[in-house]
Amino acid sequence: MTGPHAELIIHNGTIRTMDALHPTAEAVAVADGRILAVGQLEAVEATAHANTRRLDLAGRTLIPGFNDAHVHLWKVGMLLTSMIDARIAATPDIPAIVAAYRARAAQTPAGKWLVGRGYNNVTLPERRHPTRRDLDQASTTHPILLIHTSAHVAVVNSRALELAGITRDTPSPPGGEIERDEHGEPTGVLHETAMNAVNRVQPPPTDSEFEAAILAAARAFLRFGITSVTEAGVSPDQLGTYRRLVAERRMPFRVNAMARRYLDDGSKVPLPERFESNWLRIDTVKLFADGGLSSGNAALTVPYPEGHGHEPGYSGLQRATQEQMRAQIWDIHRAGLRAAIHAVGDAAIGQVIEAIEYASQRLVSRIRHRIEHFGLPSADHIRRCRYRISVVPQPIFIHALGSTFLNYVPAALMPQLYPLRAVLDGGLTVALSSDAPVVPDANPLLGMKAAADRLSAEGMPIAPEQAVPIAETLPLYTLGGALVAGEEHLKGSIEPGKYADFAVLSGDPLRAPVERLTDLKVEMTLVNGQVVYSV
Secondary structure (H helix, E strand, C coil): CCCCCCCEEEEEEEEECCCCCCCEEEEEEEECCEEEEEECHHHHHCCCCCCCEEEECCCCEEEECEEEEEECHHHHHHHHHCCEECCCCCCCCHHHHHHHHHHHHHCCCCCCCEEEEEECCCCCCCCCCCCHHHHHCCCCCCCEEEEECCCCEEEECHHHHHHHCCCCCCCCCCCEEEEECCCCCEEEEEEEHHHHHHHHHCCCCCHHHHHHHHHHHHHHHHCCCEEEEEEEEECHHHHHHHHHHHHCCCCCCEEEEEEECECCCCCECCCCCCEECCCEEEEEEEEECECCCCCCCCCCCCCCCCCCCCCCCCCCCECCCHHHHHHHHHHHHHCCCEEEEEECCHHHHHHHHHHHHHHHHHCCCCCCEEEEECCCCCHHHHHHHCCCEEEECCCHHHHHCHHHHHHHCCCCCHHHCCCHHHHHHCCCCECCCCCCCCCCCCCHHHHHHHHHHCECCCCCECCHHHCCCHHHHCHHHCHHHHHHCCCCCCCCCCCCCCECCEEEECCCCCCCCHHHHHHCCEEEEEECCEEEEEC
């Protein structure tokens, strides 16, 4: 043959391409990090030469590499490297959390911050948030920060409150809440923008700590067959670290990095410089419309149920007024960048859709903006998103946070909780994701299982009519992430010209019973046609 020769041919197994016109193939050829040919074995073998390597699947299944379309990669990595793990598996109750901080304090010079994350007040046996009094038992000479699993609530000790300047006279800021005890004193529990005061005085990770976290998380994700992620919000300095890793050829997989418009301390930063390479894409800007549903702060059109922990009639927190949201999205839209807006509750989703419609009417653009989470959309919201807005929900939340949702979501809204069936029937462009470390397990197979069975980890069904079978969600965990990022010409399916990024599974997910889906193992991950993980 003339033209390029295959460096690698993969064959002798089930090949699921995610190409609607040619959903299966007998073989795949790879050259120079790209897919050279896909199809029948005889035709693919015609691309071979004397030095072509072969990967015999031996009956296993080849799929495009998974694409986690919304994850906090560096925060996953911080839990793997330096942060205290306060998830329930590591610290099953408040005394265990205190003990973990006390142990770290004993190894840390006085005055240095102790930071951990992962607790969930609903699943703790005490059924409450820890407080400053709890954390003071670990140390009063170290400032302590404990981040809720949602990252929308934090608890600090007395020393951290002092450094942040939060007293009984400090008012709750717009879009946030400083919890207080019966005497009016801060309890140490801070919601949403109330965390900004602590974030201003807590030192951010150093460049070396950030780099180590990224690489640790990437190695962990390769074990899941994930070859591409969207990093859902980083600072300008952190974007610089990503660019340096790419320049030094040390990025182990592909990253679409969202730039933060507002940092954790509330400060506004410039829009990013657009950047695109084979390994890194920067053209999307992250905004927040409301809080988290698992923290009980998502903005709803109806009040949260009694026992939620707030005053009667509480319906969540919106981070911006309608005019402010319009202005934020318009700035991004007119710059030719993509806006990705965290909106969980139905009130927040409505606010964001209106703001995107406003921008689109002022200036026609082919860029589709994104709504991250899309937790409680109405039928009208779904209809209005079809032509100009992509959505990135997390069905894995049904499994990981289901018990929390059953406590927090009003009965009237429960049928529209992460309504993937309705979203797909509405014709929306969808990508699935984990939002790790909000959930402890980022395995895409678990996310697909949760979408198919709609069961909490405790086995409780949640809006089961919104279930979607594996055959429909597998493309959303591969091609979907590419579509919402405008990268469908580069990745997400096994087609000639696209990146040779694959996962080899022990069995075929389209033939596995739903209840056995997570029994499948990722036995090999390839990026650019090179094996980067193997059992």
